[in-house]
Amino acid sequence: MSFFAGNISYNTKLDFKTISNPAAFYLTNLEADLDKNKIVILDNSHAFAFKVPGDIFKTVKLPKDNWLSFSYSLNFRWDRSNTYWHSNFFLYLKRANRFFPVIEPILKKNGVPDDMKYLCVAESGFTHAVSPAGASGFWQFMKGTAENYGLKINEEVDERYHIQKSTEAACRYLKDLYKSYGSWALVAAAYNMGQGGLDKQLKVQKVNNYYDLMLNDETARYVFRILAIKIIFEHPRQYGFNFLPRQLYTRIPVDEIKVDTTITDLAGFALDMGINYKILRIFNPWIRQNQLTVNQDQPVILSVPKEGYREMEKLSGAFEYTLSADTTL
Known part of the structure; x- marks a missing residue:
């Protein structure tokens, strides 16, 4: 079962065969209709139970016995994914x-x-x-x-x-x-x-x-x-998930910095790179403390956002990030 947002239904059609990257599904038709206010208001809220698609078995190898x-x-x-999840x-x-x-x-x-x-x-x-x-x-x-x-x-x-x-x-x-x-x-x-x-x-x-x-x-x-x-x-979209392109999370372009010496203060290093410790950790979540021991013959690569993407206001909403329980500041 799947629920549309509120009690509205979008008056658009989309041929999924034309989508080269299903995960992105840039819905220009949907965006055009929203911009033109082509929204059908339903008299009552409706919930629809979606069926397993009949043509799925053309591509999935099934057990015969x-x-x-x-x-x-x-x-x-299928039902659990469209209700609980x-x-x-x-x-x-x-x-x-x-x-x-x-x-x-x-x-x-x-x-x-x-x-x-x-x-x-x-x-x-x-x-x-x-x-x-x-x-x-x-x-x-x-x-x-x-x-x-x-x-x-x-x-x-x-x-x-x-x-x-x-x-x-x-x-x-x-x-x-x-x-x-x-x-x-x-x-x-x-x-x-x-x-x-x-x-x-x-x-x-x-x-x-x-x-x-x-x-x-x-x-x-x-x-x-x-x-x-x-x-x-x-x-x-066939199962009730409607997005505009701007609502999808994008990957911020980064510069890769080769580091071949130990960094004893990553917060200070981040400031020297024109960012702060929080941004450094967001782009390098594998770092767990405020220092990084590096062997000269085994350099590490740190990712930092490219120029023009380093201010927190420009990154606002671009990341979901939480420190895990084993993280030390």
Whole structure:
């Protein structure tokens, strides 16, 4: 079920086949209609329950022997995504305009299916979330797994919050899981519940595919949630998500600064760069303290907004940022 904003309906039509980047969906038709006040006021508020699209099965490979289970699970996640998670999806779609252009080329370069970007959405919703178990960052890496795949974590830095490096690490991890299972559905399940837990269930239940497994509630719904996210992202307006181009979050252009010496006062460094500590942390969320130890033979790259984008008033509304519990000022 999905709700239109208030009790208005927009009198526009859009051919989704013409959209080259579904996450951005620059709705010029909608904007034109809004500018012309072509808004139909309904007599009463209406709520509409959207059905799973009938043509989805042209592109999704379905299990042949357990159609009832698949259909039930997909419809359940579809309804949940359009009710309980509906408000979150507005934020997911807006954030995607900023972060998908970073994530997509990394997945492509590493030979990971583009659809795995929706796993990132399911894991964190593009936030620097910390789970009760301690998984952190966009890809929700546990500390041990992150370090095994090359991410640096100590008192000063946590590269689980570095979007490029964590996405590279996620690609290596996903490819290793695929070597073990040969199925991206099982890869997603292992990513969610852990490889050891999934291996145990495959052995005990004597099956070899995700759709035949009886799993814990979260993992049993996980793949279907990713599928629901994919469908809504590719056809947002069809399911009640309406945006103007200016309402999407944009990525601020940055300069990359190579640093090969230790910085003992990042706040002072930021001021020398023409910004402040808050802006430095927003653009480099992997930094966890006000100092940065650097080995000369292992320089680090810091991102700072380009000239013309460095005043807080120009950045206002461009970022959602909260310090996590383990951050030290």
